[in-house]
Amino acid sequence: MPGRINPPLPARTRQQARNLRKEATEAERRLWLHLRAGRLGGLKFRCQHPIPPYVVDFYCEAARLVVELDGSQHNEDADAPRTRHLESMGLKVLRYWDHEALQQTEAVLESILSIGENRTLTPTPLPRGEGL
Template sequence: MRHYENQPSGTVTRARALRRNATDAEKALRQALRSAFPQYKFRFQSPIGPYYADFLCFAEKLIIEVDGGQHDESSDAARTLFLEAQGYRVIRFWNNDVLSNVEGVLTAISLSLGEREGAAQRRKGEGDVLSSNHSPSPSHRTLSGGPLPLPKGEV
């Protein structure tokens, strides 16, 4: 597979083991993501550098991490810095949040997906309303709204 290119030996085996031994929260979120966001493809336990992302939406460059009590904040911070340096956005949820409030988790994920879509639309200029006195460049600006006068001596 192209995704495992340049990965150390044993990467596929470890990813498969992580998928097989998923927590209840990971299993619940996996099902919820499939039904709530059928237009997106989420990879489960996908290797990125030395880490494995719980859920990766490659098209949106979004990583969703589901953390239990075994995660310590210092290693999670280093992991997040590495993943963000690779161009990914990382959002984290606790296991108990996923299990007790999956709708809230899906709403947060939806907002995160919407942030990227909104940013792309803003970059394209969609929805911008141009004012009547807007000019495409400073050289076209005049008080009368007409073309700039030629310098003296030119026709």
């Protein structure tokens, strides 16, 4: 599948993703309720998805969209190389503060949906007369 990010994962990365899923913050749990199972406009997200060398909070493969929730432990300067790396892979990275996900959930979801719908990869039709 074009655009798929599915490299072999080190066992440590897989375990880290599992642990992060089990230890999700309140903001991550709340947002996941709205993102899981295609509930947000049919966009399918994965929670705590490994994209080596990182594990991202949420990932939508169809839109090549990463959603990260930042709490008080996050440092914008420290997150910059991570964001640059993900963007160099052609991914769009959206960052929201935990308090935004908790207190302005609908606005965060609308933002994710708007960007996700605009980035959904659809095949470009062939020019007229060049089909099968």
